[in-house]
Amino acid sequence: MKSPRLLIAAALFAAAGALTALGPENDGIDRIGSGQHRADLNAMELKPFDQALWGQLSGWTNGSALTQASTEGKPVLVYTWRSWHKPSYSGLAAAQKMADTYGDKGLIVVGVHDQRGFDKAGELATANGAKFVFAHDTEGKFADGLRADHAAYYLIDRTGNVRFADLDKDSLDKAVSVVVKETKEQAAAVPGNRAAMASKEFEDSRKSKAISETYRPNQVLDVAFNLPDATAYNDVKWPEKNQNHGAKDVQGQALPTGFDAASWVSDKPSMNGRVVVLDFWATWCGPCIRAMPKLDALQKTHRADLVIVGMTGQTWGHATEDTSRVKTFLATHKSAYAHMNDMNTTLTKALGINGIPHCVVMSTDGVVRWQGNPHDDNFVKAVETAISNDPGVAARRKAEDEFKAKMKG
DSSP states (O other), X not given: OOOHHHHHHHHHHHHHHHHTTSSGGGSSOOBOXXXXXXXXXXXXXXXXXXXXXXXGOEEEESSOXXXXXXHTTSOEEEEEEOTTOGGGHXXXXXXXXXXHHHGGGTOEEEEEEOSSOGGGHHHHHHHTTOOSEEEEOTTSHHHHHHTOOSSEEEEEOTTSEEEEEEEOGGGHHHHHHHHHHSOHHHHHHHHHHHHHHHHHHHHHHTSOOOXXXXXXXXXXXXXXXXXXXXGGXXXXXXXXXXXXXXSOOOTTSBOSSOSTTSEESSOOOOOTTSEEEEEEOOTTOHXXXXXXXXXXXXXXXXXXXXXXXXXXXXXXXXXXXXXXXXXXXXXXXXXXXXXXXXXXXXHHHHHTOOSSSEEEEEOTTSBEEEEEOTTSTTHHHHHHXXXXXXXXXXXXHHHHHHHHHHHTO
């Protein structure tokens, strides 16, 4: 019989994992966005679409104006786009495909164009094969109502609820196929069913489980612990500053802006108590691609203590890379580390990066300890020095060792 301490530890560890699996991001449909913005979008889902927003649109083309009456009992796919934003053009063809595939099942597809550049919308829609109805968001109030800050897909079900907010294009067909197959009654039952399922999953997660189901040797853990006080980082021997960094020098400072501006392309790893490396790269950048094997090996070697995050979105005369393009690239260029997409290049601009690849090495207190090119001879040494000397890494390791000891009874 397992000890009470073992059962309690196992139950708490299982519950911590289960709590992350209750959100809409785990229904098999990928969304765009992260941080508070994604949380706001999640809160919008399974709630009634504001029908008054149809009245904020003008210049209806390819059909009549949509209203609450004309959309009653029908699923509606909304695509917000911009004629001045070239990456949004491919979304027109994807939306038209949904209209062609599911139009006979009642799906309505509508394009909502940004405040600016509507005079070119008709020409561009035709050039990209878009035949569905679209309109002008004259004052931007429609986009504000949906918290749409870029080209985005929103799917409204037959009851008028926003089922999916800011869909990933790769999940578009899957999401639409789910919604069009439902009756109005089935769609109405979804919010209650999801709440009941979440409640059951949480209750199940609180039950004691065998150690083999809860912890595996060499598993990367996410155990609760407290980071050391800020003063603990003062006398640490950090990597020597790089003078040839090719960007705004922020070594010894906190990252100028947070991650909220970017969205996760891969699953979000646990960064707590781990050294973080941000790798600014692009699919069109040869030196960036040549650096990937080095980053891959580094992540595998230090899998418990290091989180490498590839950050795309760089332009410099190239088309801004959307999430679909990055995912397509990564499908044939597998990597052991995580990836994000910064469509608005917020982080790149904040760091003043003037060339890629560019890596930023951060200690567990969020301070940049080294920055520069990953091909630099000192890059790997800088990462490993940060890991070896970081007091937050040491604190996390200690908490994990204590957890493992309790698991062994």
